[in-house]
Amino acid sequence: MRPIPRSARFANGGVSFWFRESGLPERRAPLPGDADYDVCVVGAGYTGLWTAYYLKKAQPDLRVCVVEREFAGFGASGRNGGWLTAEFSGSQEDYAQSHGKAAMVALQRALMNTVDEVVSVAGAEGIDADIVKGGMRVVASNAAQHERLRNNIDYLQDWGYWPDDIHMVDLDHAPPIAVNGAVAAGYSPHAARIHPAKLVTGLARVVEALGVEIFEDTPVTEIRPREGGIRPAVVTEHGTVRADHVVRATEGFTSTLRGQHRRWRPMSSSMIVTEPIAPELWERIGWEGRELLRDAAHSYVYAQRTADDRIAIGGRGSSRRSGGSEGSEGTTQPQAIAELWRSLTALFPDVADAPVEHAWSGVLGVPRDWSPTVNLDAESGLGWAGGYSSSGVATSNLAGRTLRDLILGRSTDLTRLPWVGHEVRGWEPEPLRWMGTKVVRGLYRTADRRESQAEGKAHTSRLADLATRMPGN
DSSP: OOOOOOOEEEEEOOOOOOHHHOOOOOOOOOOOOOOOEEEEEOSSSSHHHHHHHHHHHHHHTOOOEEOOSTTTTTGGGGGGGOEEEOOOSSSSSHHHHHOOHHHHHHHHHHHHHHHHHHHHHHHHTTTTOOOOOOEEEEOOSSSHHHHHHHHHHHHEEEETHHHTTSEEEEETOOOOOOTTTTTTEHHHHHHHOOOHHHHHHHHHHHHHHTEEEEEEEEOOEEEEEBBBBBOOOEETTTEEEEEEEEEEGGGGGGGTTOOOOTTTTTEEEEEEOOOOOOOHHHHBOOOOTOEEEOSSSSTEEEEEEESSSEEEEEEEEEEOOOTTSSOOOOOHHHHHHHEEEEEHHHOOOOOOOOOOEEEEEEEEEETSSOOEEEEEEEEEEEEEEEOOOOOOHHHHHHHHHHHHHHHTTTOTTTTTSSTTTTOOOOOTTTHHHHHHHHHHHHHHHHHHHHHSSSTTOSOHHHHHHHHHHHHTT
């Protein structure tokens, strides 16, 4: 493979390109000592900040604080691909089995509305996050992908998507995006491009202006439930916070908390971004609608055209080894950079000379059944949300609104959604979970390669079927 062209400004890590572009925020002061609040939120990412936002909007006199070991948006909220979509990573059948099909359909419809909710709140609160609601396009580049895409759209239309919400498109009449070798595409309007760091830092400023206290550089070592007459507690290196309710909003960092090591598996996701692409090259590529774009491979990649005309592309990585750091500055392995570059140039051969300016990685939280959850345990006083896998930008907003209703004791359409109270057993201990993930990832990659080489064969590789049936996939 030809060498990957790198910009003179190339950087690897440093949290993310998004923060490099917008600038790292000035750190807020840490917790000054022991404190008392009505609600204490652990984690200043999207979930924690949305929860604090909706609580203060609903009840302004509520005393709310957010504690964060780094700074607001340091985790996945400031590193993701900028995909605000109605996609849901969980199993529709599992939720329907416990609550009925209508409840799962309601959850899917709620996620569609959530895309508009985020766009609306950002506009109302003056958060400029480069938002463009151009929808999402999924492209297939071989017969097997085409069949799988069509079947998936049929499946989704049976679980809450109507034909206007997701459908196959005629490539000859759709707005042009010159994806090399595309044989078919699907489209959903329920998606928007965002700038992740601008959204999370803007949201933090709004939350602070509402009266929420955000304490950064405050590592949490333990969350204690209510015991008898003693209220829940958040134990930090700078003091202990007592509150009526404690919300754990730590996503991929959950395993660092005492007693939470096997709840959600930390999984890495990596990205690269090019230098700004020349206008004459964009004329050949198209992509004028700024749709979100991903392929229909098993090991799929996702991309966006940024506000300053770069291409940012990412893909899910592997599970982290036991003892690996979830709090890294985002350095990406050379192999991950090479894989993303190959995917980018496979989609758009014309950008093969566009230098890569930045590479970075982040960590997301994956439950064993890949199904996210939101919950509040009245007895312990502890609430939590997460396990979004790869669809957290919108889902975290829905979680924040749901936690608001649960904490305030409201019975609403949101609190009756089937992901509320969803429980799943923890992951196997290391190194079993890491080894299993490596096997699944290898099977999917081999399946993608075989499907791309199978001339005209419209069937998913048996290796992918095997990977899909493996426990915990």
